[in-house]
Amino acid sequence: MHPVRVLDFRGTYKGGGGPDKTILNSAVQHDRSRVYVQVLYLRNPADTEYSIDKWAADLGVNYCDVMDRKLIDRQCVRDIKKVIQEQEIEVIHSHDEKTLLYGWMIRRAMPYIRIMYTCHLHSPYVRKDFESLTAFLNFKLRRKVNILLMKRYHKPLLAVSHHTKQCMVADGLREEDIKVLHNGIDIDAWRAELGRAVLRNELGIKPDEFLVGTVARIAQQHKDLPTFYRVAAEISRTMPKVKFVIVGDGHGDEMAKAKRRVAELGVEHSFFFTGHRTDLLDIYTSFDVFLMTSLTEGLPNTVLEAMALRVPVVSTAVAGVPELVDHGETGFLSPIRDVKSLSGQVVRLLENPALREEFGQKARKRIEKDFSFANRVRRMEDYYEYFANYRSR
The missing domain is CATH 3.40.50.2000 (Glycogen Phosphorylase B;)
Known part of the structure; x- marks a missing residue:
């Protein structure tokens, strides 16, 4: 059986954060007999301090990025499709709002692609958490779109904590459609x-x-x-x-x-x-x-x-x-x-x-x-194989 070919798909700025550590370090530690990972990042051309590419190069990760110039950049989506075709990707793994949206757009044009989604943060914000009503309404609109997209993605959805799962369920997702996969850390490197x-x-x-x-x-x-x-x-x-x-x-x-x-x-x-x-x-x-x-x-x-x-x-x-x-x-x-x-x-x-x-x-x-990172990576490989074989069930 050939390794599952995965596009780990993320948008961020500057040097990245917690999810970026998970994505890049996972790409290093995956068993390559089971999983081939191509990391792809959305990149704002105005971000002069972007350094994910340097981080990926230091780790020896299969990495590329595409320019994302506006709210919905169709040229960006076309560039992503090209990478998917060239790399013969089977599974797209999205990690945030923008890649959630672009993943859905790509699958409409490439229905054979399997989409999985990890939710790293699903905050139960209310009006008082925002400085203006406009900012709150923008958040509510984005959240509604995200929930609609998640309902249309392949299951299970992944959440990084039980609390994150509870927040997703409170927003209308089915409990049985969400699995918890805690973050982990490389216990050999972090001593x-x-x-x-x-x-x-x-x-x-x-x-x-x-x-x-x-x-x-x-x-x-x-x-x-x-x-x-x-x-x-x-x-x-x-x-x-x-x-x-x-x-x-x-x-x-x-x-x-x-x-x-x-x-x-x-x-x-x-x-x-x-x-x-x-x-x-x-x-x-x-x-x-x-x-x-x-x-x-x-x-x-x-x-x-x-x-x-x-x-x-x-x-x-x-x-x-x-x-x-x-x-x-x-x-x-x-x-x-x-x-x-x-x-x-x-x-x-x-x-x-x-x-x-x-x-x-x-x-x-x-x-x-x-919270061993190695254990987390093995479980993620199981999920990739599950999604790659989704059609055969």
Whole structure:
């Protein structure tokens, strides 16, 4: 039996995020006797900081990208069809709104193609989560289109957490049509002993000082970084030796706005922004505590990475995070926007090195037991073979 020929299909910007780690690293680790993967990305020609291509080249992935110039770019769709024909693709694996739409358009012209979809994030946003009614209505329209397309795709649909599945069902999809495939992490590559605490040296963090950090794009609304800033201000009042850092970039003037907000809270001398970094092993190794203040998530790669590297986690108890972090065992969980609770949990860890060590060790064991990336890749290969043989059933 020949390997299933798959187009792993994604749209993003700049250096990518959690789903991109999953896609590119999966392409490296797939058993090539079972699956041939061609990674294809939609690329905005105006994005001068796009670097997925360099990342893919470093990993040795079969990669190409096509220019996507507008909301519905028919030339882009034609370019994708050409790749599908040249590579003799059997299964398209979509990962986001745009590739969900383009996958449907392609299958109308190429009905022999099998389409599968992984939902990485399905946030239950409401009106108060948006600055304007127009933005909320645009979200509702996109969500309605996405649900209609998912109903027309081959089943099962994949969700990265049980919470993501529940949100999809709440929006009208059938529970029996959705399977959960948790994200995973390469437990051999993500080991604490491979990292160096370079960020502490770069930022001038003294041996008797602590560093609390997160990894997130500044512009991502669901990360709720304003709460992270307020936690920093709360802790700094009584613990001036605690420093805070956000590792990630932002659109336009988002970074400048973030720095102004930190200055308004009076913690600019204890707060750092590094911009985009790729040396994440060294970044996490520099943290004493990883803090995530998100309003919603799928199953965040950042928490997987921190736990794999034995960094104790404090996070909001959102979406799939409680499926990963056991409160009081491998980390601490708090309600969203609860600055007092988040601050208290960070302080408790900082004041108790034995507890930090205990949480870190237990977190690593949890990752090794339940979130191995190699196991995830084998299950994904099973799904690819299932979809490739869909017609024969």
